[in-house]
Each structure stands twice: as structure tokens, then as C-alpha cells.
Amino acid sequence: MKRTDGFRSVRGLVSGALLCSLLSVVVLTGLSCFEKAHDPGLQEETALLLERDRESVVPLPSTKEFAEDALIVYTGILVDKVYELSLVSRTFSADGYIWLEWPSSVQELMERNGIGPRDIVRLANRVEIWDSLFEPVTAEPRLLSGGRYYQRYRFSSRFYDDEIEFRRDPFGEVNLPVIIEVAAPSMSDKYAEVLLLPHHQANGFMGRSGSLSGYRLNSSSFEPHLHRYSSRFGSWYHPTFSQMRLEMVYQADYWSAFVNWVFPLMIIMAVVLLSPSVAGSLGDVRLAIPSTALLTLIFLQQSYHDELPPLPYLTFLDELFAVGYAIALGLFGLFTWGTNTYAHAEDKDKTAVAQRIDRADLVFQLISVAIFVAVGVGAWVRD
Numbered sequence: 001m002k003r004t005d006g007f008r009s010v011r012g013l014v015s016g017a018l019l020c021s022l023l024s025v026v027v028l029t030g031l032s033c034f035e036k037a038h039d040p041g042l043q044e045e046t047a048l049l050l051e052r053d054r055e056s057v058v059p060l061p062s063t064k065e066f067a068e069d070a071l072i073v074y075t076g077i078l079v080d081k082v083y084e085l086s087l088v089s090r091t092f093s094a095d096g097y098i099w100l101e102w103p104s105s106v107q108e109l110m111e112r113n114g115i116g117p118r119d120i121v122r123l124a125n126r127v128e129i130w131d132s133l134f135e136p137v138t139a140e141p142r143l144l145s146g147g148r149y150y151q152r153y154r155f156s157s158r159f160y161d162d163e164i165e166f167r168r169d170p171f172g173e174v175n176l177p178v179i180i181e182v183a184a185p186s187m188s189d190k191y192a193e194v195l196l197l198p199h200h201q202a203n204g205f206m207g208r209s210g211s212l213s214g215y216r217l218n219s220s221s222f223e224p225h226l227h228r229y230s231s232r233f234g235s236w237y238h239p240t241f242s243q244m245r246l247e248m249v250y251q252a253d254y255w256s257a258f259v260n261w262v263f264p265l266m267i268i269m270a271v272v273l274l275s276p277s278v279a280g281s282l283g284d285v286r287l288a289i290p291s292t293a294l295l296t297l298i299f300l301q302q303s304y305h306d307e308l309p310p311l312p313y314l315t316f317l318d319e320l321f322a323v324g325y326a327i328a329l330g331l332f333g334l335f336t337w338g339t340n341t342y343a344h345a346e347d348k349d350k351t352a353v354a355q356r357i358d359r360a361d362l363v364f365q366l367i368s369v370a371i372f373v374a375v376g377v378g379a380w381v382r383d
Contacts, residue, residue: 057226059223059224071187071192072196072197074200075180079096079205079248081094092176094157096155098180100153101144103146104148109194115184120184121181122134123155127160134153135153135154137153137154159178169315171258173249173250173252174215175247177248178245178248187241187242189240195224198244205220220248222247226241265297265300265317265320268296272293275290276365284339290329290332304321322375334364338361341353341357
């Protein structure tokens with residue numbers, strides 16, 4: 001009878017510990033999904049109120065037909081170097097060249113409005129302007145055949161990256177944009193609607209030094225967009241400016257990311273999940289393992305987030321940390337019960353109690369491995 005009662009208590013405690021772990025995982029996963037699904041800005045009434053004054057950047061339709069007298073400035077870019085990527089501040093540095101080619105109709109517009117070559121375009125996502133360079137290579141544009149004009153610029157600046165997504169970090173992609181936008185107000189759609197289009201001879205966008213330490217270049221694209229501002233700038237009209245966006249997509253090195261972050265986490269979790277294999281009679285040793293693992297996980301996650309900006313969602317690695325916390329906490333509760341049960345058992349029953357503790361440990365091990373793998377796969381697929 002004692003054995004049956006003891007087995008029931010073991011089963012009850014294992015169920016309780018697993019339930020706590022499962023609840024922790026479910027709550028964390030549910031909160032992550034809730035953040036994605038529940039966005040008040042997407043509610044219909046709010047969306048209707050904000051649509052009128054919302055800032056937007058949309059691609060220029062590839063099927064758009066242009067009139068013969070359309071004011072078009074052809075744009076090209078070459079990035080020589082990309083360096084000093086900071087994920088914390090979402091900034092990076094880049095050096096290179098930009099060139100523009102425009103017809104005589106655009107030149108006449110520039111002369112009427114006093115627009116010099118330096119004032120045609122700007123680098124829209126440039127930051128730290130005091131320490132950057134954006135200047136024409138020559139003082140005056142070069143006159144080409146057919147009455148066209150050509151001007152080249154050199155730039156060396158720090159840029160803000162509004163395209164970084166960290167949901168699959170540390171295995172995600174990094175999208176680094178360099179945005180060239182029409183600068184003169186008289187060239188907006190309110191007046192002349194000067195459009196930037198890719199230059200017909202812009203074959204390559206990246207120089208020999210376009211690589212980024214720790215990443216490999218996946219792709220690059222140079223596409224026209226329209227930027228509609230949310231502000232009227234003191235007038236009655238929301239201006240829209242044409243822009244060209246160079247987007248350089250870099251992929252993190254999988255092996256490096258795995259060794260630096262996932263492998264240490266897997267080592268810690270392997271120690272945690274192997275700790276139930278320690279004999280149930282060694283209570284002090286067993287109790288020390290999950291508590292030490294919890295502290296190690298906390299410091300490892302803090303070190304990981306030192307390299308990231310504050311995020312409103314969990315990354316792939318964060319979800320692995322979360323399930324690791326839940327398993328370690330559940331294991332600590334199981335070990336606490338096992339140690340107390342073994343300590344209060346009579347000498348003649350200690351062997352049987354130790355066996356029951358070992359069976360409970362085995363069940364917890366198997367279920368914990370299944371939960372860890374399931375959360376990892378689910379986080380990867382969902383993101």
C-alpha cells in the first residue's frame with residue numbers, strides 16, 4: 001500500500017512539474033503570437049483615421065508608362081565598402097559613388113529654380129551628417145550627346161537601417177539600404193514630379209570590398225520607389241518624392257552563429273537534461289545542477305542581448321532560452337521533491353524510493369527533450 005501511495009505521489013509531482021514547464025512555454029509562446037496578431041494599429045477604425053496622414057514608401061510600378069516629356073533622372077550607384085555594422089544602433093557605414101544623368105528638360109527646371117548639382121538628390125537615411133561626405137566629383141555637370149547632362153558624386157557616410165528583422169536571429173538576414181531621394185521641393189509631385197529611375201548601364205552595385213565581416217552577400221537590388229511624407233511641411237499638401245533604394249541583403253554565417261550562441265545553449269541544456277541520470281540518493285549534487293544552469297542561462301542571454309537593440313518580440317534564440325528556463329525550473333522542483341522524499345524514507349525503503357525517483361526522472365527527461373525540440377522547430381517555422 002505504501003508503494004502504491006508513493007508511486008501516486010511520484011506521478012503527481014512529475015505531472016505538476018511538467019505542467020508548470022508546459023504552462024510557462026505555452027504562456028511565452030502565446031504572448032509572442034498575441035503580439036503578432038493583436039496590433040491596434042490594424043483595427044479598421046484606427047486605420048481609417050490614420051490612412052489620410054500616414055507616411056508611406058511604395059515601389060514604383062514596373063508597368064508604369066512614362067510620357068515623352070517626363071522628367072526622368074537616371075541614377076546609378078557603386079558601393080566600394082560596407083563596414084562598422086552596429087545592430088544595437090541599427091547603423092552601418094558605406095563608401096562609394098553615385099551618378100546621375102538627366103535630359104535638357106530637367107536642366108531647364110534646375111536653372112529656373114536655382115537648383116545646383118549638389119541639391120538634386122540627398123541620401124535619405126544618412127545619419128551623423130557632421131562626420132560624412134556627399135559631394136560632386138566635378139564642380140559642374142558634364143554635357144553629353146543629345147543635350148543630356150551627367151554628374152558623379154562620392155559619398156562616405158553612416159546610414160540608418162530600417163529594414164533589419166531579428167525574429168530568426170542569430171541566423172537571420174541583414175538588409176542594409178542606401179536611399180537616394182529627390183531633394184529639391186520643386187521636384188516633388190506637387191510641382192514637376194521628377195522621377196528617379198535606374199541607369200541603363202548600372203550593371204553592378206557592389207565593389208570588391210563590398211563584403212561585411214561575419215556575413216556573406218546574398219543579393220543586391222536597386223529599385224525605384226515613391227516616398228509620401230506624413231507632414232504637409234506647413235502647406236496644404238502631402239508631398240511625394242521619388243527615390244532609389246539600394247538594398248544589400250547579407251546572410252549571417254550559420255556555422256559561426258551556431259558555435260557562438262546555439263552550441264553553448266545546447267551544452268547547458270544537455271547538462272540539465274542529463275542531470276536526472278545522477279542517482280536519486282545524491283540529492284545535494286542534483287539540486288546544484290539546475291540552479292547553476294539557470295544562472296548560466298541568464299548571463300548567456302544577457303550577453304546575447306548586449307549586441308541587439310530593444311525588441312518588441314522574441315527572437316528564435318530567445319524562445320530557446322525561455323523553454324530552457326522552464327525546463328530547468330521544473331527540474332529543480334522535481335529534484336527538491338526527490339531529495340525530500342529520499343531523506344524522509346525509512347532505511348528499508350530507500351532502495352525502492354530511489355528507483356521511483358529514477359523512473360520519474362526518466363519521464364521528465366523524455367518529455368523535456370520533446371518540448372525543447374518542438375519549441376525550437378515551432379519558433380523557426382513560425383518566424
